[in-house]
Amino acid sequence: MSMTCRTCLAGLALVLFVGSGRSADPARPVVPGFERFFNGDKVDHGQGGRLLLTELNCISCHGASDATLARKQAPILDQVGNRVRVGHLRKFLRDPQAVKPGTTMPHLLAGDPDAESKAEALLHFLASTGSVRKDRPDGKLIAAGRDLYSKVGCVVCHGTRDAAGDQDKVWPTSVPLGDLKSKYSVASLAAFLENPHATRPSGRMPRILSGKES
Incomplete structure (x- = not known):
């Protein structure tokens, strides 16, 4: 370059x-394609639902028999410690929407009584992959x-x-x-x-x- x-x-x-x-931005997942084409009354809600199934990656956990429903690949976390600051990772793991309103990252630890300790363990694991250059x-x-x-x-x-x-x-x-x-x-x-x-x-x-x- x-x-x-x-x-x-x-x-x-x-x-x-x-x-x-x-x-x-609102504190809920934002899928621009859905907001643009399916967020209304006179729309094809079935097609809108199909879009959400893929963009929110529902089928990664729940599966789907329809071959046209493509699985969305998650962000690659290799060496994420070199790219993302520790403070951001900690807050994001604890509550994704609070840190980035509109993110499609689910709040995996919501309601878990051990959420804080689990988030801290995940943080140390991810942060061990590198460090952000000042x-x-x-x-x-x-x-x-x-x-x-x-x-x-x-x-x-x-x-x-x-x-x-x-x-x-x-x-x-x-x-x-x-x-x-x-x-x-x-x-x-x-x-x-x-x-x-x-x-x-x-x-x-x-x-x-x-x-x-x-």
């Missing part, structure tokens, strides 16, 4: 990174990243952001970003933007850069 493209990615990562402390945002790249956020189409899926980089407008079909600053380092967020499918093989997030740009 060229130095120019890496600089653009870093700028985009920074504009998301520095202004991601607020969220207007870095500081480069103020010079923030303006370029803010411009790129609109130009490459991030705003269409994730909503608009104000001058400080905080969430401004979201729509029912907006994909929640959560508090990116508490989750990623600048470097790990930039790596995700460069190749989203490396860790989220079933994700809908496109690669920001074309083959020629890479």
